[in-house]
Amino acid sequence: MIAAEKPIRKGSRVRLRGNLFEGAICVVDRVDWLEDGQRYVLKHPHYTCPLNYRRWDLELIPDDQ
Numbered sequence: 001m002i003a004a005e006k007p008i009r010k011g012s013r014v015r016l017r018g019n020l021f022e023g024a025i026c027v028v029d030r031v032d033w034l035e036d037g038q039r040y041v042l043k044h045p046h047y048t049c050p051l052n053y054r055r056w057d058l059e060l061i062p063d064d065q
Contacts, residue, residue, distance in 0.1 A: 006060055008040060013061040016042075016053070025061065026051065 008014060012028045026042035029050060040058060042051040 006062075008055065008058060008060055014040070014042065014058040015061055016051075016057060017059055018057060021047070021051070 008028055008031070010028050010030055014026055014028060016022060016024045016026060021044065024044060026044050028040050029043045030041045032039045032041060032052075038055060040053050040055070042053060044051055
């Protein structure tokens with residue numbers, strides 16, 4: 001049986017994939033619900049502007065890592 005993927009929430013640590021910040025680890029600042037779906041606003045450790053991504057651009061990092 002395949003375990004269900006955990007939801008990404010405020011405070012979750014995520015790894016970015018497939019863009020300029022490939023592999024960067026960020027923290028979710030807030031989750032926005034827009035007409036075209038959910039958007040996750042992230043805080044990058046070295047980049048001051050908030051980053052805005054969809055779910056498929058993010059990989060959730062489990063709490064125990």
